[in-house]
Amino acid sequence: MPGLAVLTAGPGVTNGVSALAQARFAGSPMVVVGGRAPNNRWGTGALQEIDHLPIVAPVTKHAATLMTADDVAAGFDNAFTLARSSHRGPVYVDVPMDEFFNVGTGTRPAVGALRGASPDTDAVARIAGLVAKAERPVLVLGTDVWADHAEAAALRLVEEMRLPAITNGMGRGVVPGGHPLLVTKARGAALGGADLVVVVGTPLDFRLGYGVFGGKDGATPAAVVHVADSAEQALRARRAGRLRLRRPHRRPRRPAGGPGRPPAAAAQRLDHLPAGHRRRGRRARRGACSVQRRTRSTRRGSTASWCPGSPTTPS
The missing domain is CATH 3.40.50.1220 (TPP-binding domain)
Structure with missing residues (x-):
């Protein structure tokens, strides 16, 4: 049988979207019942008034509002049937608050085992x-x-x-x-x-x-x-x-001077820049070289170079 969850209107339903999405992708049968602002106050700014269906429809098999108490019996029977039918998944139903306390009539649905599709x-x-x-x-x-x-x-x-x-x-x-x-x-x-x-x-x-x-x-x-x-x-x-x-996966190209590319390769691309840009580029390159020297010399166990302003303490 499908699982059952009952959520309050507004933030309760929106917080449940992640669970609905996971149930949809996992094929987990469940029926989620949400609260809903009363019909007689709809559109006037009632507490937690929001139309849930456009939010939950993309991550459910079916989403519906049962507008009257007379719709409840057939509506919930349909919800549970859809949730456990192939391919299984979540179904969302909400009921206006004033109809929750109303009285309606309906036919008791017949409940039985579902049979899957006949094999080809x-x-x-x-x-x-x-x-x-x-x-x-x-x-x-x-x-x-x-x-x-x-x-x-x-x-x-x-x-x-x-x-x-x-x-x-x-x-x-x-x-x-x-x-x-x-x-x-x-x-x-x-x-x-x-x-x-x-x-x-x-x-x-x-x-x-x-x-x-x-x-x-x-x-x-x-x-x-x-x-x-x-x-x-x-x-x-x-x-x-x-x-x-x-669409085979391709690694993105690394930018010049990025990880795995020596700073000299980036220097070759600075020649066409104005003098001010070249000076900034050379300063950045000297910083990269200093960091690279520091890393290599530290691995060899010798005294490391240190860049002023670096949080790393020289050994």
């Missing part, structure tokens, strides 16, 4: 074929394996197919610690040398290199299968993978 049998067959052909497959099991109560089936898959497995998030423990097929402590070597990586129930985010595995020492990058519980998760992973391939 063709996709399952293709995955099985890839696993059968792979020489160095690796299986990654994440939070949704545990949240969907699939831990027993996952462990059976690992043991019957002898698949090296890595667990992350709340998937830790699906394959018990010390199990011979649990390779979490050697994940770098396992993922770097894999020719097929099957990721189940966890996003292809920074923790998993945005879905790029293998390819070490000129080898072909690993094929990747992502098993997710919603189209949103799969599309986000695909988008992250495209960005990762198209």
